[in-house]
Amino acid sequence: MDVSTQSGPDTLVFPESWNRRHLLDLESLSADEINTLLDTAARLKIMTGGCRRKISLLSGRTLANLFFENSTRTRNSFSLAAKRLGADTVEFSSSGSSVSKGETFVDTAKTIQAMGVDWVVVRHSTPGTPHLLSRELECSVLNAGDGAHEHPTQGLLDMLTIREHRGRLDGLTVALVGDIAHSRTARSNMWGLRMLGAHVIVCGPATLVSPRWAELGFEVAHSLDEILPRCDVLNLLRIQFERLKARPFPSVHEYANRYAMNGRRMRRCKSDVLIMAPGPINRGVEITPEVADGPHSVILEQVTNGLAVRMAALWLLAGKNEESR
Amino acid sequence: MKDPEPLLIENGHLVDPIQGMDRPARLLMSRGRVLAIDPSDDDLPDYFHRIDARGCIVAPGLVDLGTELREPGHEEDEAIESGGAAAVAGGYTSVLCSANTDPPIDTPAGVELVKRIAAACSGPRVHVIACASRGREGEQMAELGLLAEAGAIGFSDSPRPIHNSALLKRALDYCRMFDLPIFDRPVDPDLVEEGVVHDGQVALILGLKGLPTEAEDLAVARDVRLAEATGGRLHVGPVSTMGSVDLLRRVKQRGIEVTASVCPHNLWHSDEMLRSFDSRFKLHPPLRSERHIEALMLAVADGTIDAIQSGHMPRSREKKMNDFDQAPFGASTLETTLAVVATRMVRTGMMDWTSAIMRLSVKPAAIAGIDAGTLAVGATADCVIIDPNERWLIDSGQFLSQCHSSPHDGDEVFGRVIYTIVGGEVRFTRRPALEHLV
Numbered sequence: 001m002d003v004s005t006q007s008g009p010d011t012l013v014f015p016e017s018w019n020r021r022h023l024l025d026l027e028s029l030s031a032d033e034i035n036t037l038l039d040t041a042a043r044l045k046i047m048t049g050g051c052r053r054k055i056s057l058l059s060g061r062t063l064a065n066l067f068f069e070n071s072t073r074t075r076n077s078f079s080l081a082a083k084r085l086g087a088d089t090v091e092f093s094s095s096g097s098s099v100s101k102g103e104t105f106v107d108t109a110k111t112i113q114a115m116g117v118d119w120v121v122v123r124h125s126t127p128g129t130p131h132l133l134s135r136e137l138e139c140s141v142l143n144a145g146d147g148a149h150e151h152p153t154q155g156l157l158d159m160l161t162i163r164e165h166r167g168r169l170d171g172l173t174v175a176l177v178g179d180i181a182h183s184r185t186a187r188s189n190m191w192g193l194r195m196l197g198a199h200v201i202v203c204g205p206a207t208l209v210s211p212r213w214a215e216l217g218f219e220v221a222h223s224l225d226e227i228l229p230r231c232d233v234l235n236l237l238r239i240q241f242e243r244l245k246a247r248p249f250p251s252v253h254e255y256a257n258r259y260a261m262n263g264r265r266m267r268r269c270k271s272d273v274l275i276m277a278p279g280p281i282n283r284g285v286e287i288t289p290e291v292a293d294g295p296h297s298v299i300l301e302q303v304t305n306g307l308a309v310r311m312a313a314l315w316l317l318a319g320k321n322e323e324s325r
Numbered sequence: 326m327k328d329p330e331p332l333l334i335e336n337g338h339l340v341d342p343i344q345g346m347d348r349p350a351r352l353l354m355s356r357g358r359v360l361a362i363d364p365s366d367d368d369l370p371d372y373f374h375r376i377d378a379r380g381c382i383v384a385p386g387l388v389d390l391g392t393e394l395r396e397p398g399h400e401e402d403e404a405i406e407s408g409g410a411a412a413v414a415g416g417y418t419s420v421l422c423s424a425n426t427d428p429p430i431d432t433p434a435g436v437e438l439v440k441r442i443a444a445a446c447s448g449p450r451v452h453v454i455a456c457a458s459r460g461r462e463g464e465q466m467a468e469l470g471l472l473a474e475a476g477a478i479g480f481s482d483s484p485r486p487i488h489n490s491a492l493l494k495r496a497l498d499y500c501r502m503f504d505l506p507i508f509d510r511p512v513d514p515d516l517v518e519e520g521v522v523h524d525g526q527v528a529l530i531l532g533l534k535g536l537p538t539e540a541e542d543l544a545v546a547r548d549v550r551l552a553e554a555t556g557g558r559l560h561v562g563p564v565s566t567m568g569s570v571d572l573l574r575r576v577k578q579r580g581i582e583v584t585a586s587v588c589p590h591n592l593w594h595s596d597e598m599l600r601s602f603d604s605r606f607k608l609h610p611p612l613r614s615e616r617h618i619e620a621l622m623l624a625v626a627d628g629t630i631d632a633i634q635s636g637h638m639p640r641s642r643e644k645k646m647n648d649f650d651q652a653p654f655g656a657s658t659l660e661t662t663l664a665v666v667a668t669r670m671v672r673t674g675m676m677d678w679t680s681a682i683m684r685l686s687v688k689p690a691a692i693a694g695i696d697a698g699t700l701a702v703g704a705t706a707d708c709v710i711i712d713p714n715e716r717w718l719i720d721s722g723q724f725l726s727q728c729h730s731s732p733h734d735g736d737e738v739f740g741r742v743i744y745t746i747v748g749g750e751v752r753f754t755r756r757p758a759l760e761h762l763v
Contacts (some may be wrong), residue, residue: 127650128533129648218531
């Protein structure tokens with residue numbers, strides 16, 4: 001559903017078909033639901049003057065950031081998205097709260113809810129933690145990354161960025177390159193992109209790209225050079241050194257040699273290829289500076305669009321009575 | 326203990342594989358032993374209690390090859406009394422409790438403590454599987470001879486595997502002197518790392534770390550080879566993969582004497598259940614995919630897998646409430662094992678009640694080397710009375726076990742324990758207490 005066609009330039013009409021209270025993953029969303037999120041994000045981006053201006057759609061509401069893993073950009077992006085819509089925010093982190101005193105995370109979340117929050121944004125190193133909280137809490141739960149499982153707002157902002165440049169996702173070939181095994185960004189992109197009709201290639205060392213993805217209908221590739229000429233979008237995932245116990249490849253040198261996007265590889269790409277990275281980027285490992293800062297890179301647009309999709313998610317999850325006033 | 330009154334079980338259907346019996350019979354027990362099968366009225370004593378087992382199966386009491394009772398040291402999870410109550414409610418008259426306690430049971434005093442506490446409870450007979458290695462650390466043999474003298478009936482480092490092959494070989498060799506078994510939980514720890522679920526498509530999608538099947542297959546292969554090399558008594562279990570099944574089938578055909586067991590949860594649910602991220606499905610061994618379940622069911626039916634063990638690993642609610650990675654493996658299973666086997670194996674026609682009693686009582690008793698598994702005249706009067714047709718919903722909230730985490734909560738099952746009799750004494754009944762009094 002295209003939200004922008006339903007209303008005037010400064011209003012949002014709540015989509016009748018939307019009835020989700022939580023945003024836990026993209027795997028379980030329908031194409032309609034994903035489109036609603038993207039359309040709403042695009043609309044809110046315009047209404048806030050490119051995510052720079054504050055509007056008071058959600059004043060009086062409170063968002064709690066509950067981060068059990070370190071994060072700067074996602075946490076700030078959620079906070080800023082809430083503030084752009086007029087909501088208040090409150091911050092909890094595992095190091096500063098009672099989590100470090102042995103309280104279970106469910107108790108921590110319930111305590112925060114009791115303070116009267118409307119959304120809990122949770123990041124945790126264990127998959128499924130947001131799902132668990134959604135069963136325990138009355139308020140809305142947004143997944144800001146659960147282990148290697150999903151990072152739905154990252155998937156959405158990647159999709160919004162592609163759509164802004166190409167006008168569509170259907171029929172595009174998108175390669176996710178790097179550590180697929182440990183990447184929640186990869187999984188959210190895979191489900192979302194496929195649901196909207198894109199062809200998804202997962203590319204990386206065989207130790208980090210399971211052949212089982214092919215059983216699930218995704219294209220599995222181990223040579224970046226072979227797939228380059230076919231790709232409309234290259235999304236270069238960060239090697240998460242902090243999650244790797246045993247090195248799945250012999251050396252960073254060898255990895256960069258096979259998978260880093262550099263000027264030489266850029267010349268073999270389509271002329272309008274989009275270069276994306278979820279950040280933070282390891283310059284020189286998965287991407288060279290000339291590519292990261294080059295004309296095909298949309299890395300900073302992704303950050304802006306992060307605000308847009310998070311505003312959209314907050315507004316939609318807040319429910320129908322929060323229509324524009 | 327005072328001798329219980331003589332007990333007559335009437336109108337039941339006796340299933341006793343050792344005697345080759347699968348027919349209506351009445352059973353008279355006295356002084357803790359089976360006194361007579363089908364006694365004439367003249368043979369009955371002057372005074373006795375009577376149980377009407379109409380519509381029910383009367384069978385030798387179940388024997389569990391691996392129960393964690395957690396006492397001493399982890400009473401927040403389970404105690405010998407609560408675990409014992411759960412056991413008799415599940416039809417078990419004997420359990421082999423593992424040394425997953427704190428301190429681990431690696432001294433004669435530890436064995437004696439558990440046996441003394443158990444003797445004061447009115448639960449099942451409790452036998453102790455002591456540590457195979459000192460402190461369960463997998464380095465030095467525990468004092469196996471002294472532990473045996475204190476009454477240990479076997480050795481294991483459960484829930485850890487005995488990873489050091491030299492240690493396992495020595496222990497198998499050494500235990501030949503006492504004719505006692507080593508129980509190994511077959512896992513190669515190098516291959517499981519921090520895995521929490523079956524390494525399959527579901528783990529891939531959910532981003533959960535996998536426990537690959539080859540970690541078990543390799544350990545079973547090593548275990549079997551060491552048993553063959555030493556001639557020691559080895560039990561591997563629980564097993565959970567089709568690879569293990571294939572290997573066991575081949576080595577048994579070659580005549581190598583090794584036994585194996587499976588947990589009931591691996592005969593039912595697949596790893597699809599994990600999509601809920603509910604820690605009640607975080608189990609040891611993990612829930613695997615359908616093809617493994619099918620292979621295990623066939624292996625139980627054809628005897629490649631000798632025994633079914635409850636896999637009772639109780640863990641407190643506050644531990645299970647944690648996130649999926651942090652929550653411990655384990656569930657409360659003593660009270661559901663019989664019904665799960667009846668529902669998945671007997672009701673589906675994969676095996677009959679005689680085979681079910683073989684897997685749940687006769688074989689486990691033989692593997693453990695304990696006096697149980699038959700109701701022949703003169704045998705210990707350990708008996709379970711089962712209504713094979715009762716349909717019920719598993720409600721873990723009703724468990725007598727302290728742990729209420731169950732992968733089967735809410736499942737519809739058939740077959741229910743009506744009485745559990747230990748040494749001729751009713752230790753559990755679902756009927757009003759006075760009903761069996763004359």
